[in-house]
Amino acid sequence: MPxxxxxxxxxxxxxxxxxxxxxxxxxxxxxxxxxxxGRDFWLGELHGRPxxxxxxxxxxxxxxxxxxxxxxxxxxxxxxFTGVAGGLGAGVNVGDVVVAxxxxxxxxxxxxxxPRYEVPLYGRSRFEGDAALTALLFKAASAALGDGGIGGAGxxxxxxxxxxGLIASGDRFVSGASESxxxxxxxxxxxxxxxxxxxxxxxxxxxxxxxxxxxxxxxxISDRADDSAxxxxxxxxxxxxxxxxxxxxxxxxLSLEP
Ligand code: SAH
Numbered sequence: 001m002p003x004x005x006x007x008x009x010x011x012x013x014x015x016x017x018x019x020x021x022x023x024x025x026x027x028x029x030x031x032x033x034x035x036x037x038g039r040d041f042w043l044g045e046l047h048g049r050p051x052x053x054x055x056x057x058x059x060x061x062x063x064x065x066x067x068x069x070x071x072x073x074x075x076x077x078x079x080x081f082t083g084v085a086g087g088l089g090a091g092v093n094v095g096d097v098v099v100a101x102x103x104x105x106x107x108x109x110x111x112x113x114x115p116r117y118e119v120p121l122y123g124r125s126r127f128e129g130d131a132a133l134t135a136l137l138f139k140a141a142s143a144a145l146g147d148g149g150i151g152g153a154g155x156x157x158x159x160x161x162x163x164x165g166l167i168a169s170g171d172r173f174v175s176g177a178s179e180s181x182x183x184x185x186x187x188x189x190x191x192x193x194x195x196x197x198x199x200x201x202x203x204x205x206x207x208x209x210x211x212x213x214x215x216x217x218x219x220x221i222s223d224r225a226d227d228s229a230x231x232x233x234x235x236x237x238x239x240x241x242x243x244x245x246x247x248x249x250x251x252x253x254l255s256l257e258p
Pocket of ligand 1: 016017057058059083084085086087172173174175197198199200222223224225226229233234
């Protein structure tokens with residue numbers, strides 16, 4: 001049994017919304033709140049491992065600020081994002097979980113100066129999750145779905161699946177069937193086989209790339225980014241998202257090396 005408390009640098013666990021953080025807050029030992037950059041950061045221990053819990057806030061800029069603060073101010077050297085997203089890919093249904101292999105910014109378009117979706121001056125449009133951390137997160141998510149560890153949600157989401165693939169981020173809540181079809185068609189047409197859409201992940205992935213900090217992200221599908229997304233979303237976040245985050249992060253932390 002490794003001595004986890006020997007780990008000098010905390011693992012950051014980011015959530016977009018308060019409801020998503022709640023399940024983790026309940027687990028946090030010796031919580032200590034630090035206010036910084038207009039945000040509350042919660043230091044403490046989960047399963048004997050030092051962690052910092054933070055809310056990214058919503059959208060790419062807010063998430064980038066939070067990720068930068070976690071690295072610069074709190075010295076984190078691993079970052080994990082848990083949140084919800086709209087399903088875009090075929091067969092990516094409400095109650096499923098998508099672990100990000102990589103991210104693209106669907107609203108980034110500096111064409112014709114740069115190819116559509118390319119992040120100018122980076123020479124790329126996609127930022128990958130850390131391979132090892134992402135593999136552990138996918139294992140944790142699959143196990144949480146498989147063993148009924150996501151209490152209470154099991155009945156409603158029998159047959160829920162874990163997917164591994166591309167997530168698109170942008171500063172829009174996508175809530176229309178024609179918009180989500182258009183988004184899916186434009187991305188796949190450019191070679192980006194997208195599974196889900198949300199508003200923060202690509203920004204955090206880019207910050208972690210800049211700093212060389214391993215990053216992994218998991219999103220529970222709360223809606224299908226269609227005409228009923230705004231109806232499905234709040235209920236799902238209230239009733240389900242917090243349990244998913246709790247179950248998956250718990251399994252991930254137990255599987256991490258110190
Ligand atoms: N008024 C809402 C705002 C939520 S924004 C509230 O505060 O309750 C939606 C959040 O969920 C973002 O953090 C985003 O990352 C994610 N998300 C879920 N479904 C989405 C969708 N269909 N399109 C974009 N983001 C989505």
